[in-house]
Amino acid sequence: MSIVVYCRLKPTDKPYDGVELDPQDDCDILKIHTPRNTKDIVNHTREDYKFKFQKVFQRETSQDTIFNHVAKPVAESVIEGYNGTVFAYGQTGSGKTFTITGGAENYDQRGLIPRILEFLFQFYADHPDREFSTRVSYLEIYNENGYDLLGTPQQGKLKGMEDLPKINLMEGPDGDVHLNNLSQIPVETTEQALNALFVGDTNRMIAETPMNMASTRSHCIFTIYVTSRETGSSVWRKGKLHLVDLAGSERIKKTNVEGVLLTEAKYINLSLHYLEQVIVALSEKTRRHVPYRNSLLTSVLRDSLGGNCKTTMIATMSSEERNMAESISTGRFSQRVALVKNDARLNEELDPKLEIIRLKQEVTRLKAELALLSGDVDMSEPLTDEEKEALRQMVDTYVSSTAQDADLVLGDMRKIQYCFSYFKASLLLARENAGPAQGHTEDEEGTGGGDGDGDLDVSRTKYYHDEATNENITRLESLLEQRDNEIRILVAKLRRARGEGGTSDTSSSRSSTIRTPAATGPPAMTTTTRDLSPEEKKALLEQFKTESQAYPILDRTKTTLKDLYAQAQRLGQEVQEAKDIIAEIKRHMTRHQQEHLTEHIRSGLEEEDIVDPELDAMQSELQVCQTAYKSKLSKLRSLKQETEHLKHLFEKQKVAFQQEFQRWLDERPPTA
Numbered sequence: 029m030s031i032v033v034y035c036r037l038k039p040t041d042k043p044y045d046g047v048e049l050d051p052q053d054d055c056d057i058l059k060i061h062t063p064r065n066t067k068d069i070v071n072h073t074r075e076d077y078k079f080k081f082q083k084v085f086q087r088e089t090s091q092d093t094i095f096n097h098v099a100k101p102v103a104e105s106v107i108e109g110y111n112g113t114v115f116a117y118g119q120t121g122s123g124k125t126f127t128i129t130g131g132a133e134n135y136d137q138r139g140l141i142p143r144i145l146e147f148l149f150q151f152y153a154d155h156p157d158r159e160f161s162t163r164v165s166y167l168e169i170y171n172e173n174g175y176d177l178l179g180t181p182q183q184g185k186l187k188g189m190e191d192l193p194k195i196n197l198m199e200g201p202d203g204d205v206h207l208n209n210l211s212q213i214p215v216e217t218t219e220q221a222l223n224a225l226f227v228g229d230t231n232r233m234i235a236e237t238p239m240n241m242a243s244t245r246s247h248c249i250f251t252i253y254v255t256s257r258e259t260g261s262s263v264w265r266k267g268k269l270h271l272v273d274l275a276g277s278e279r280i281k282k283t284n285v286e287g288v289l290l291t292e293a294k295y296i297n298l299s300l301h302y303l304e305q306v307i308v309a310l311s312e313k314t315r316r317h318v319p320y321r322n323s324l325l326t327s328v329l330r331d332s333l334g335g336n337c338k339t340t341m342i343a344t345m346s347s348e349e350r351n352m353a354e355s356i357s358t359g360r361f362s363q364r365v366a367l368v369k370n371d372a373r374l375n376e377e378l379d380p381k382l383e384i385i386r387l388k389q390e391v392t393r394l395k396a397e398l399a400l401l402s403g404d405v406d407m408s409e410p411l412t413d414e415e416k417e418a419l420r421q422m423v424d425t426y427v428s429s430t431a432q433d434a435d436l437v438l439g440d441m442r443k444i445q446y447c448f449s450y451f452k453a454s455l456l457l458a459r460e461n462a463g464p465a466q467g468h469t470e471d472e473e474g475t476g477g478g479d480g481d482g483d484l485d486v487s488r489t490k491y492y493h494d495e496a497t498n499e500n501i502t503r504l505e506s507l508l509e510q511r512d513n514e515i516r517i518l519v520a521k522l523r524r525a526r527g528e529g530g531t532s533d534t535s536s537s538r539s540s541t542i543r544t545p546a547a548t549g550p551p552a553m554t555t556t557t558r559d560l561s562p563e564e565k566k567a568l569l570e571q572f573k574t575e576s577q578a579y580p581i582l583d584r585t586k587t588t589l590k591d592l593y594a595q596a597q598r599l600g601q602e603v604q605e606a607k608d609i610i611a612e613i614k615r616h617m618t619r620h621q622q623e624h625l626t627e628h629i630r631s632g633l634e635e636e637d638i639v640d641p642e643l644d645a646m647q648s649e650l651q652v653c654q655t656a657y658k659s660k661l662s663k664l665r666s667l668k669q670e671t672e673h674l675k676h677l678f679e680k681q682k683v684a685f686q687q688e689f690q691r692w693l694d695e696r697p698p699t700a
């Protein structure tokens with residue numbers, strides 16, 4: 029499929045009447061009319077230009093519409109296991125950052141990245157039958173060097189770009205590009221993901237030199253890595269979504285820029301020039317070599333441009349007359365990009381460990397089925413306590429599993445009856461807890477299997493064997509053998525992949541107990557407690573709390589946790605306020621610079637000769653605010669870590685307490 033190209037026109041009070049939109053059934057044509065003598069337009073032999081886009085978003089288009097049209101389909105495919113890229117290209121100030129990250133004025137102005145993050149976590153919440161894991165990274169490319177915007181600054185201080193950890197590019201034997209030491213932060217909630225974006229944006233803001241505030245002089249790539257699978261499946265799907273905010277694409281007017289600005293402009297021009305070269309090479313059928321390696325940007329975006337990726341470009345344009353030359357140049361570039369063909373593939377990986385677990389479970393199930401059909405179990409032998417415990421765990425796992433194909437296969441009638449009586453007891457307890465409305469009669473109570481502790485009256489069980497059963501047994505035996513073989517092969521493969529020697533215990537496949545990771549549930553209910561009413565249980569719990577040694581510790585942890593949450597919330601607000609103040613000061617500085625800098629340069633002053641007390645004052649104020657902000661942010665981070673740690677501890681203490689309570693209930697002397 030080709031790269032999909034959209035155009036977004038920036039709002040203006042002075043729209044040029046030479047720009048016209050001609051909507052078609054399946055695309056939009058943007059028409060630009062300029063008189064033949066217009067300055068700055070390369071190869072300006074024509075007066076009329078036509079650029080074809082998938083869609084042209086008019087000036088008043090909302091951020092929400094852009095997300096729904098452009099980014100949502102890409103995010104959906106990333107969840108399904110495809111790679112995706114959305115990149116914004118256009119002249120300085122045309123709205124690239126506004127589109128990708130968002131504007132600062134109000135919540136509705138949030139851009140594609142925050143919206144995609146919200147969408148992903150909402151999708152996860154709506155699909156409890158699937159497992160997801162998400163990581164994010166944030167790379168900045170400045171003067172052909174890569175920097176980790178989510179990395180810890182050297183010596184803990186961030187004064188300029190050079191303090192951020194530098195990224196090295198490594199090419200694997202398969203031609204894959206790896207970014208050494210670029211942090212990939214695991215995120216589990218929208219809040220955590222937005223926090224990472226916020227940290228990266230803030231680092232970007234702090235690291236930019238004051239000279240650059242009028243425009244962004246670097247390329248930024250925010251990447252979201254999504255891994256998912258159906259619960260219980262051994263196949264993982266992996267999608268990677270790059271959201272790219274390129275530096276402004278305008279040409280250098282050498283007379284206006286010098287020093288740092290000129291160096292940066294040259295680098296930007298060079299890397300965008302290499303980007304164009306790659307695009308040109310890819311769009312021309314006859315050309316074989318694609319010069320990806322010429323720049324860091326094209327190396328990193330190798331998959332996005334002509335590779336394994338669903339890529340979308342948003343050409344941001346101004347529709348003011350003074351910007352027509354740049355808009356035409358953006359239009360020309362877009363037409364080239366639209367010719368590039370990508371080859372997006374589903375990224376699936378089989379997890380051998382999970383596959384072995386699945387096969388072992390199947391073996392246990394088949395064995396149980398076989399034992400049931402052949403009837404070669406001594407039914408007079410009572411179940412042991414370990415067997416009963418294992419059965420209770422199996423039932424709990426089965427009940428709490430969200431997998432559609434979850435099943436419970438039991439090898440003999442003693443086990444089946446035990447599980448039924450455990451099911452019944454659990455159901456009755458659940459009804460009692462739900463309240464009195466779900467009436468059931470004494471009579472119903474008395475009809476269950478077993479004598480109340482789940483043991484069996486085996487004399488009530490009969491087996492019938494016939495021809496069909498024997499056939500079934502043979503089929504199951506051969507299936508069992510086949511599965512055991514598969515496990516042996518996979519175990520050997522896994523050991524080879526790990527480079528391990530020695531022998532592994534394949535005999536565990538012969539275990540008759542299925543334990544899945546989900547097996548840790550609430551403490552197993554015993555028959556001693558099943559007759560308690562909710563009121564009785566509550567009263568006993570209160571009594572137990574006064575006697576328990578674990579309870580005061582649990583209670584203390586809970587209070588501390590609440591306290592930490594409140595502190596984190598307060599600090600979070602303060603961090604946000606500090607960030608707003610920094611943004612405000614920067615806006616003032618930018619405006620001030622725009623008003624004065626050109627004036628200074630035109631008057632021939634060298635950079636170091638410029639005396640601007642107002643700017644210096646703003647700079648000092650900015651530094652003070654940034655220091656305060658960084659200290660608050662670092663406090664917030666350690667507070668969050670502490671809270672996470674304590675939350676974990678609290679969960680553990682809670683489980684221990686519940687278990688202690690259960691034991692206490694079980695060991696209680698029977699009441700008269």
Ligand SMILES: Nc1ncnc2c1ncn2[C@@H]1O[C@H](COP(=O)(O)OP(=O)(O)OP(=O)(O)O)[C@@H](O)[C@H]1O
Pocket residue numbers: 037038039087118119120121122123124125126127131132242243244245274275276277344
């Ligand atoms: N669609 C829009 N609606 C409202 N404001 C916009 C829109 N697009 C851009 N702006 C505003 O225009 C200004 C410049 O936009 P932005 O910073 O996104 O440009 P850019 O293309 O990223 O520039 P640079 O190349 O310098 O990074 C910002 O103040 C931004 O809020």
